Amino acid sequence: MKANPYQQLFDDQMNRFLEVGKTTYKERVSKLRKLKNALEYEYRQPLREALFSDFGKPFLETDLTEIYPILAEIKHIERHLRDWMRPKKVGNPLPMIGSRSYIEYESKGVCLILSPWNFPVNLTFDPLVSAIAAGNCCILKPSESTPATSQVMSEIVSALFDPSEITLVQGEVETAKALLELPFHHIFFTGSPAVGKHIMEAASRHLSSVTLELGGKSPAFVDETASMETTAKRLAWGKCLNAGQICVAPDYVLVTAKAKDALVQALENQLKSFFPQGASSSASYARIINAAH
Template sequence: MKDYKDNPYFQLFSAQKNNHFKVSQSTSKARKKKLSVLQKAIESTYREEIVDALQKDLGKPKVETELTEIYQIIAEIKFAKRNLNQWMKKQSVSTPMSMLGASSYYIHEAKGVCLIISPWNFPFNLTFGPLVSAIAAGNTVIIKPSEMTPHSSALMAKIVADIFDESEVALVEGEVEASTKLLELPFNHIFFTGSPKVGKIVMEAASKHLTSVTLELGGKSPTIIDKTANIDKAAKKIVWGKFLNAGQICICPDYILVDESVKSKFIKACKKWLDHYFSKNPKASNSYGRIVTDNHFERLNSYLKNAKQLNAIFEVGGKTDADSKYIEPTIISDIKPEAKLLEEEIFGPILPVLSYNALDEAIAYVNSKERPLALYIFSKNKANVNKIINNTKAGGTCINNSIIHYANHNLPFGGINNSGIGKSHGYYGFEAFSNKRAIVKQHTFGITELLFPPYTNLKEKLAKFTVKWF
């Protein structure tokens, strides 16, 4: 192994490397016990501290914390515990006649020492969710959470230190330099959640060791609304999905493509639901969060200023307060193509509304961008729904709803190309942290032995026969 003695995390990495075979050979009972300990920590021991940390870091309402952080982790744990015995069983597969006398199967073996780099927008969910999969698969894990949510990161460090030995699971706090140093080490798998820009850096670092990666990225997730949609219900679900966590969600609707004939009706409905959810004064609402850092506030504020300079129409919102990192829920229409809102992933409470006259225009617009993490369709027309699905690419899709596909642990979650590589949740998370090891067992004389050298005319005929019939 290369000399990493000057790397501040090499000793921790070495401890986990020395321990990973023992951990990988643990039984399903042992793994479920670890998951139960984590479940208790989240569900009861540290529950109120989690709520408090997220309030301090993101102004996150308690109900949102319960729904999007605590519930999601507990659901992931329960799903893994229910299914782990089956996932860990050897999986028999058929063996071709040309291998007569042998049987075949594969097993899921742990990849080894894994690195989880998690983001700030759902710090507990997007840290402990992948950890559940890594533990279920039998790995040792080093976690690097985001420095942008310091209260959450400090609490997660406390939880991990309380319930795990660091030779099995450890959490490293720190700035970007900590991530850089960790990425120098030869991990067996890296699970990263964040932006495509940083995802490329992670993938480049992983390539130096041929380390496998799961990249949960983001991008501009479009929402297409046709004229047959129930506009009021569409607005209700889109406004909820967009402004949850103050829009700081990788799968929230990034922009709207609505049929021109129902555009005004849609915007009016959105205004109604914004008032219903957050009152006419969202700043005073206990149901609306804040932007995570001053830098992200300034980034989003610059998008608003740019839209104003380009004479976009602010249908609702647009007010900001730098001191409290508050940006009012905002809906903007008549946006010029060169606007920053249409170029960059927004990741905030600003919703651009574009219109189209023919569905093909909307499809072409979506396909002119990078492939999104999610695509949402609101329509009562089955042919239109199928046309959109068949002529676009996306990591996941909801029909007549937004973001809820994330909560189904029977579904794979993840992006495609610029929006991500690999899948997670449930079995797919277990699979991401596992190597499917193929095994063939020879029981009796194998028919292929008839074709061993020396080659004769008879063996040449047998080889042709094998190719033709088997």
């Protein structure tokens, strides 16, 4: 049987996860601040350029949807992590009278994060932030559809973290399959329901817990009581952001007969306002990631 190419990486983290799980609030926050500084300053421009190279994502959109949410998440954790890590006292049942009861939070252990291409930075590093806060080791596997961005993220991870604690591997479907053969304590996947079923099936063989953040359809309902200008602006913004490549983008509109013509006209006006020369010639509009998609 062929040896798993990621077995040694996994074993190194398995040998380390108990130690990492005992890290203090200060140690965990220190790691998060290093990541925050890297994203906000040193690697912000390389990430902008990589995302533009991969699928034309405008710089402002990268800041808004990829980088700022992670910075906000880290700031939120800095404020609350000390309290989250404290054991929580709970009441005792009568048969246990004379003793004390409390809930003590423990790390999961060694985690696998499989991230998609539509928001490669956000959906790789945001779950990583939570994993670090909870004292876990992690192997990250970003999408092969955004190679330039994956390369920059790999440079960030290797510069900030010991691979026996956090590492990033690149590759295509075979890489993901090889990783899923390993008995991770937890698997975090963002992507389609079809792939999510395979993730859950693989995780079940090792009784790995899973977090599946899966895409779906997001309809909007509009009737004649709505403000057509406001509604059209929100629908157009939600559909045009990232060229609509978002699981919560409005996929279709259910509109009453009385509201239809007004809504169509308002949408036309809004799109012309966003892109006076047309979206196809605009540098403020991302592109579909590849021909297959």
